[in-house]
Amino acid sequence: MQNIDNKTIKQELRREVRSRVKQLSAEQKSNASRDVFDRVERLEAFASARCIALYAALPDEVPTSEVIERWYAAGRRVVLPRVEGEVMRYYDYTPSSLQSGYCGIDEPMGDEEVTPSDIDMIIVPARAFTTAGVRMGRGGGFYDRYMSLEGFRAYKVGVAFECQIFEELPSDPHDIMVDEVIYA
Numbered sequence: 001m002q003n004i005d006n007k008t009i010k011q012e013l014r015r016e017v018r019s020r021v022k023q024l025s026a027e028q029k030s031n032a033s034r035d036v037f038d039r040v041e042r043l044e045a046f047a048s049a050r051c052i053a054l055y056a057a058l059p060d061e062v063p064t065s066e067v068i069e070r071w072y073a074a075g076r077r078v079v080l081p082r083v084e085g086e087v088m089r090y091y092d093y094t095p096s097s098l099q100s101g102y103c104g105i106d107e108p109m110g111d112e113e114v115t116p117s118d119i120d121m122i123i124v125p126a127r128a129f130t131t132a133g134v135r136m137g138r139g140g141g142f143y144d145r146y147m148s149l150e151g152f153r154a155y156k157v158g159v160a161f162e163c164q165i166f167e168e169l170p171s172d173p174h175d176i177m178v179d180e181v182i183y184a
Contacts, residue, residue, distance in 0.1 A: 006170040010136055013169065017127045020163040021060045029161070033063040035184035036159050040067075040123065043180070045155035046127070049120035051077040053090050053154065056106035061125045062159045068093060079114045081142070082107040088142040090114040117151035124178055129158045133177040134169045147176040155179050 024032075052071060057064045072078045072093060083102035091097075091110035101107030124143055126156040128136045135158055137143055147156065158178035160163055165183050 006172055009170045010139065011165070013136060014127045017164055018060060021161060024161060024163070029063055032184040033066065034162050036062055036182050037067040039160070039182045039184075040157060041173050043121075043155075043157070045121050045157070045179075049076075049155070051079060051118050051120050052166065053079050053114075053122040054093075055120045055123065055125050056080055057125070058103070059107060064123070064162060065093065069095070073154050079119065080106075080108045081146075082109075083142065086145075086147050090116075090119065095171070106155070115145070115151060116149045117153060119152070119154040122154040123158050124158045126155055126158055126160065126164070128164045128169055129178070129181045129183070130169050131157065131181055133179060133181055134171050135175065135178055136169045136171075141174070144174055144176045148174075152156055157182060159183070 046052075054064050054068055055061070056068070068078055068080070072095070078093040081088045081090050081094045083105075091112070091114060093108050093110040095111055097108045098106040099109050124135065126135045126137050135143075146152070156176070156178040157183040160181065160183040162183050165181070
């Protein structure tokens with residue numbers, strides 16, 4: 001019975017968060033992105049990370065295009081996810097490697113998959129977070145499955161708009177928490 005309750009609660013929370021984020025202007029999203037990623041860059045885990053997994057943002061997620069370009073131009077190894085059926089895999093980013101993929105998300109078209117153990121830091125989006133690191137995604141389970149893979153060891157940073165932060169969220173045993181949440 002608890003799973004049914006959690007599922008229903010999560011669906012309602014996802015609707016609420018979609019509504020909250022929809023009220024943010026493009027300028028508010030852009031400013032939040034700058035604030036969030038400036039703080040990410042001050043993390044000790046960022047300083048030591050050789051390979052950083054990011055995501056190509058959907059319109060209701062913290063924008064990443066600017067930081068992807070900046071980190072790539074600075075010589076960081078930036079990898080982005082590509083959804084292949086029910087599985088999400090990471091591939092190296094290059095400016096010319098992107099094309100529209102799963103749900104219209106920009107995905108890298110490289111041939112050589114990056115192994116989970118190669119990733120030092122992963123930047124994780126979600127519908128909602130708690131400050132303690134509980135994460136509620138979109139419901140597809142892609143990040144939970146990826147972060148559960150053998151060899152995965154990356155420092156997990158959840159990024160969000162302030163309106164996506166909750167004191168408590170429902171959680172299931174398969175839900176993977178992040179190590180730190182940064183929001184603005």
